[in-house]
Amino acid sequence: MKAFIGGFAVAGMMLAGNAMAVDMPAEGKTYCSMCHAIDKKKVGPAWKDVAAKxxxxxxxxxxxxxxxxxxxxxxxxxxxxxxxxxxxxxxxIALLAKFILGLK
Ligand code: HEC
Structure with a gap:
């Protein structure tokens, strides 16, 4: 029974993790992702860092x-x-600017 409850908690955490992961909108993938990523620096700054700025x-x-x-x-x-x-x-561009500023 204990193991069963534990399994539930892990599954719940995995679900929560998925909900938090943000994906770049299709526009960003097409026009920006060769230089930008959401949470790491590539050719340009991480968009999360831009949101922080x-x-x-x-x-x-x-x-x-x-x-x-x-x-x-x-x-x-x-x-x-x-x-x-x-x-x-x-x-x-307007959509992407909004998206970037909405990142945390
Ligand atoms: C060829 C590479 C490249 C592409 C493609 C590119 N960027 Fe950038 N971007 C950069 C670089 C390099 C910088 C940092 C410039 C600097 O050193 O100040 C930057 C900076 C930025 C910044 C920070 C602006 C600020 O005021 O601080 C934003 C926001 C941004 N890019 C959004 C985008 C978006 C949205 C797209 C797609 C429409 C895009 N970028 C496509 C290279 C690129």
Missing amino acids: YKGNPDAEKTLIAHITKGGSFGWNIGVMPPRGMGAKDEQ
Whole structure:
């Protein structure tokens, strides 16, 4: 009986773990993932680190949309981001900026 209850707890933890894992939206995979990942640095900064950088900034969304659209360097000292990543459209950039800022 004890083992049975233990098994339940482990299954529950695995479920909770799955619910917390965030996946990149399809737009991000297409236009950004060759340089970005959610929680690790690749060619560009981890998107979680970007969310942390803009935490509490009321202009965060506008700023990110402008940065992603224009490309360039934003103080990470890693390199230069190409405008629109690999060619994302305005509405895709808006969606991705929201997604990035929603990461914790
Ligand atoms: C060719 C590689 C490359 C691609 C593709 C790319 N990025 Fe970047 N990105 C970078 C680099 C490099 C930086 C860091 C620039 C620096 O050193 O400041 C960066 C920085 C950023 C930042 C931080 C901006 C800030 O204000 O701090 C965001 C947000 C971002 N990228 C989003 C995206 C999104 C969304 C896409 C897809 C539409 C994308 N990137 C595609 C290379 C890339």
